[in-house]
Amino acid sequence: MTVDDLPILPTPRRNLTAPDVGAAVVYAALLADPIRAGILRLLADGPHCVCEMAAALEARENNVSNHLARMREAGLVRASRHTVNARFQYYERDHEAVAAARSALLEVLR
Amino acid sequence: MTVDDLPILPTPRRNLTAPDVGAAVVYAALLADPIRAGILRLLADGPHCVCEMAAALEARENNVSNHLARMREAGLVRASRHTVNARFQYYERDHEAVAAARSALLEVLR
DNA sequence: TTGACATCTCAGCGATTGGTGAGATGTTCT
DNA sequence: AGAACATCTCACCAATCGCTGAGATGTCAA
Numbered sequence: 582m583t584v585d586d587l588p589i590l591p592t593p594r595r596n597l598t599a600p601d602v603g604a605a606v607v608y609a610a611l612l613a614d615p616i617r618a619g620i621l622r623l624l625a626d627g628p629h630c631v632c633e634m635a636a637a638l639e640a641r642e643n644n645v646s647n648h649l650a651r652m653r654e655a656g657l658v659r660a661s662r663h664t665v666n667a668r669f670q671y672y673e674r675d676h677e678a679v680a681a682a683r684s685a686l687l688e689v690l691r
Numbered sequence: 692m693t694v695d696d697l698p699i700l701p702t703p704r705r706n707l708t709a710p711d712v713g714a715a716v717v718y719a720a721l722l723a724d725p726i727r728a729g730i731l732r733l734l735a736d737g738p739h740c741v742c743e744m745a746a747a748l749e750a751r752e753n754n755v756s757n758h759l760a761r762m763r764e765a766g767l768v769r770a771s772r773h774t775v776n777a778r779f780q781y782y783e784r785d786h787e788a789v790a791a792a793r794s795a796l797l798e799v800l801r
Numbered sequence: 802t803t804g805a806c807a808t809c810t811c812a813g814c815g816a817t818t819g820g821t822g823a824g825a826t827g828t829t830c831t
Numbered sequence: 832a833g834a835a836c837a838t839c840t841c842a843c844c845a846a847t848c849g850c851t852g853a854g855a856t857g858t859c860a861a
């Protein structure tokens with residue numbers, strides 16, 4: 582559909598309902614940072630500890646930890662200490678939350 | 692896969708390659724605002740003029756116009772005056788750019 | 802136990818961002 | 832031509848955001 586397919590003498594429709602994009606905006610804001618997006622991309626291939634991700638992303642560990650805290654609160658990732666070497670905190674994605682993010686964003690870009 | 696499926700005595704892999712999330716971050720930043728996300732969602736159903744979208748989103752027209760300018764520069768939307776009533780500037784999505792945004796974001800959330 | 806390592810938390814700062822107001826351009830109608 | 836309308840641009844301000852540094856907690860190894 583191009584613009585010229587519109588009805589002749591268009592009168593702006595001023596009573597359109599506002600789309601609900603709240604969830605999509607929240608998830609997009611989380612993805613809108615190279616470190617957070619990099620973390621999510623890394624975790625797509627399986628769990629990683631903080632120092633692994635910091636090295637891969639060339640960022641400082643406390644910085645990565647800060648971003649992980651935000652994504653943890655948003656429910657996108659989950660942390661658990663490894664049972665053998667508890668010094669490392671391993672992060673993994675919450676697949677349900679990631680699926681929710683995916684569908685919320687696809688709803689906007691549909 | 693859960694964390695306990697990891698190899699015993701894990702040694703952090705510090706030589707992982709950094710994923711390229713540049714495009715996804717740019718598109719996510721554009722979606723990370725209720726007005727811009729609302730615009731994209733509205734345009735999914737066909738072209739709209741600025742005043743229509745401003746009314747639907749309950750935002751001021753110059754504010755909507757500002758956001759449209761950013762999305763225009765990013766190539767996500769395109770504007771053209773209606774041939775009959777040239778007072779209205781009709782916006783439509785650039786389907787190729789939207790598809791690029793979709794695949795960049797899905798690559799991160801894969 | 803001591804030291805090294807991995808992670809977390811948080812205050813502070815510089816940078817970026819979104820909304821606003823005002824003014825300018827272009828279009829339609831009378 | 833003049834008035835009303837639709838849109839655009841831009842400087843300004845307040846709010847938000849990301850990075851840093853410092854200090855604290857917890858874990859392992861010597």
